[in-house]
Amino acid sequence: MPNQEMEQMDVEPALSDREMDELDDFLMSDATTNEVMLLDCLDGYLTAVASGPVRLEQGDWLPRVWGPAASDAPTFESKAQEEKIIGLMTRHLNAIVWNLQQEDEPFEPVFDLNVYQDDEREYVDGEMWAHGYMTAINLHRNSWNALFESKHGVEMLRPIYLLGAEEVTAEEEQLVQTPAQREELSKTIPASVGWIYKFWAPQRRAEDIRVSGKSSEAENLKISRNAPCICGSGRKYKKCCGASAE
Numbered sequence: 001m002p003n004q005e006m007e008q009m010d011v012e013p014a015l016s017d018r019e020m021d022e023l024d025d026f027l028m029s030d031a032t033t034n035e036v037m038l039l040d041c042l043d044g045y046l047t048a049v050a051s052g053p054v055r056l057e058q059g060d061w062l063p064r065v066w067g068p069a070a071s072d073a074p075t076f077e078s079k080a081q082e083e084k085i086i087g088l089m090t091r092h093l094n095a096i097v098w099n100l101q102q103e104d105e106p107f108e109p110v111f112d113l114n115v116y117q118d119d120e121r122e123y124v125d126g127e128m129w130a131h132g133y134m135t136a137i138n139l140h141r142n143s144w145n146a147l148f149e150s151k152h153g154v155e156m157l158r159p160i161y162l163l164g165a166e167e168v169t170a171e172e173e174q175l176v177q178t179p180a181q182r183e184e185l186s187k188t189i190p191a192s193v194g195w196i197y198k199f200w201a202p203q204r205r206a207e208d209i210r211v212s213g214k215s216s217e218a219e220n221l222k223i224s225r226n227a228p229c230i231c232g233s234g235r236k237y238k239k240c241c242g243a244s245a246e
Contacts, residue, residue, distance in 0.1 A: 014095035015088060023088045032074045035067025037132055042089070043096075043110035044132030044164070050096045051197040052136065054143045055207060058090065064139065065089070100197045107190040116179055123179040126186030130164025147199055156192045156199075159185040 015023065024039045026032070037045055042065060049061050066072040076082040099107055112125045137144055147153035162168060162176050163185055176182055 014098075015092050019088055019091075023085065023092070026074075026085050031076065033067050033072045035069070035072045036074070037065050037135075038128065040110050040112045040126075041128040041132035041135075043092070044126075044129035044160075045136045046089070046093045046132075047096050047109065047129075047193060048133040048136030050093060050100060051193055051200065052140075052144065053146070053200045053203045054140050055204060056139070058086075061136070061139065062086065062089070064135065100194070107193050109189060109193070111186055114179060119179075124183045124186050125179065126159075126189050127163045127176070127182055129186075130160045130162075130189070132164070133160050134164040134166070146203075147196065150199070152195070153199065156195045159188045159192055163189075 020039070027036050027038050027042070045061070045065065049056050063070070063073070066074055074085075076085070099105065109126065109129050111129055112127070114123050114125045115121070116123070147157065162172055163182060168176075176185065
């Protein structure tokens, strides 16, 4: 996976509508199992990969797209098709990273649109998107602990958690019962994702410095080891992102 914190990224164009349809068609085809992530779920999953604390390589995130078991791997018609489909997903991930880096541009998730019987209104529904996001968190859940322990982290993650967690309390279940409730929660997700992306930015930068071995860059941060960590976790820098930098 490309460096998520590069000042400038040489990113291929975001997927066109035709390419998104091509990816969607493959995910829904007989080449995949019933466990595969469909487009909205995949978008949430890749957004968590892009906005989280750990830089995941393709081999870390790709297998779970197909399903939880190795037997869920798809059947490609050819090597060329495999490269094309995986290339589309990688480009989409890069586009998400680029979108998150544009502070003056709103983040745009790929949500589902649902219409229900006896109700002509079309509702935005981020349930499967949020399920994908939570699935990616669970790939390396321990690495997300600083967010869970931070002052505002749980609050910002809450709409994604309510819509996408495998298990919620009976009381929490009542908050996502109706299409209108799910739509209202879904509308708050872009702001939550932006906050989460910024929360982990210092740790991703520290990890990039550690991997590159550029200790001089770490020195230029000039952060006191006993100062509160700049990621907002509430812990001391040396116990949080500073530990990654070292």
